[in-house]
Amino acid sequence: MPEIEYKKDLLQIIKAFNAAISNSRLYTFKHPQVKQYIELTYLELDRILQIGQEITLIVIGENLVFNNQTVQDGGPNIYQFVTILQENNIERITFIEGLSKEILYQLIKDLASSETTALKSSEHIKLGKVEIRVDDTELSQDESLSDNSYENLKDIISLRDATLSEIKGIYRDIKIKKKQLDIRGVEEMISAFVKGFTQGINPISMLASLKSVDEYTFTHVINVCILTMSQAESLGFSGEHLYQIGVASVMHDAGKLFIPEEILNKPGKLSREERAIIETHTTKGARYILGLENMPRIAVLGALEHHIKYDGTGYPLIKGKWNPNIVSQMIAVADVFDAMRSRRSYSPPKSTELIIKILTEEKGTAFNPFLIDSFIKLISM
Numbered sequence: 001m002p003e004i005e006y007k008k009d010l011l012q013i014i015k016a017f018n019a020a021i022s023n024s025r026l027y028t029f030k031h032p033q034v035k036q037y038i039e040l041t042y043l044e045l046d047r048i049l050q051i052g053q054e055i056t057l058i059v060i061g062e063n064l065v066f067n068n069q070t071v072q073d074g075g076p077n078i079y080q081f082v083t084i085l086q087e088n089n090i091e092r093i094t095f096i097e098g099l100s101k102e103i104l105y106q107l108i109k110d111l112a113s114s115e116t117t118a119l120k121s122s123e124h125i126k127l128g129k130v131e132i133r134v135d136d137t138e139l140s141q142d143e144s145l146s147d148n149s150y151e152n153l154k155d156i157i158s159l160r161d162a163t164l165s166e167i168k169g170i171y172r173d174i175k176i177k178k179k180q181l182d183i184r185g186v187e188e189m190i191s192a193f194v195k196g197f198t199q200g201i202n203p204i205s206m207l208a209s210l211k212s213v214d215e216y217t218f219t220h221v222i223n224v225c226i227l228t229m230s231q232a233e234s235l236g237f238s239g240e241h242l243y244q245i246g247v248a249s250v251m252h253d254a255g256k257l258f259i260p261e262e263i264l265n266k267p268g269k270l271s272r273e274e275r276a277i278i279e280t281h282t283t284k285g286a287r288y289i290l291g292l293e294n295m296p297r298i299a300v301l302g303a304l305e306h307h308i309k310y311d312g313t314g315y316p317l318i319k320g321k322w323n324p325n326i327v328s329q330m331i332a333v334a335d336v337f338d339a340m341r342s343r344r345s346y347s348p349p350k351s352t353e354l355i356i357k358i359l360t361e362e363k364g365t366a367f368n369p370f371l372i373d374s375f376i377k378l379i380s381m
Helices: 003-026 032-052 076-087 101-112 147-175 184-198 216-234 239-251 254-258 272-279 281-290 297-305 326-341 352-361 369-379
Strands: 054-060 063-066 092-096 125-128
Touching (some): 003 101, 063 076, 101 125, 147 254, 326 352, 352 369
16 A cells, blocks of 8 residues: 555544544543444554554654654644543554454543543553654764763753743744743753753754654744754854853744744745745744843844845845844754755755755855854764
């Protein structure tokens, strides 16, 4: 069966599974509608298991992973499924060929229950936790990385994933135009990143590489923060200045919260009018941040300038000779790098080699040549 059809069937299973849980909580477990959805879940699962023998789904952060890829295009169904598993402290679930209807019934009944109980695996449904680990190939690029640094990198990744919910909260508050933001969770993440940089950990190994369409904004913000701060630290920024750069990079895309989602997430080519609307996110973000209390002023410039190119083109168009702040220029490099390495609704991910080639070709026009050279050196450690 082609992979695209396999994933389509998987989404059907998840949809029916969610419906069975939701209806079990709404009605009684023996309600005909509940039985109908459980029956549908079982039939779909049984059919797929006869082809693939087993299905393993893994929760990483807010993402659902299948066959080492984030399950995309599932929208609220994926979010609901992940939430159900997280509520029951499940990070990995494996369905194995030979699964009986009775075992599936019991699992759904347990998951739908309001009582907090430790769910147990069975012969044909394995439940468990996912050990946080880092790909050894990434760490082997720097043989001087100590065991202590390796452990710290795992801690950084764990904190990075935990901070995803903090980023969501911040961006949710931005959307409703709150005048005060609670960024304490982000402060802890920024401190952890700085600790990793000083130990010589390659910033690439810290990046959140698994993204769904729904999670892109938040993981992108974290990645831009990692890459921008890493370059800033390598160029000599430290202390309060480095902290402010971290906050600015987290806030750089705040203005996108004021752009209609149907335009922001449009899979096809944008019209001239739609492109003009998206380009307003820089001024809208800067104007919003300017009205916040206790926000570094560099965050205003980062939001305003990160799409102004080195040669003065880009947007917004500002009269006179306007030179973007060096922090905005670093954010611009990180922003483009992470966008190109990510799978988007309108573009597949590019290899690191191709991204470096594109960045190099645009030195002196889109990007500051010095920053490109130092950035490439940084990620190639």
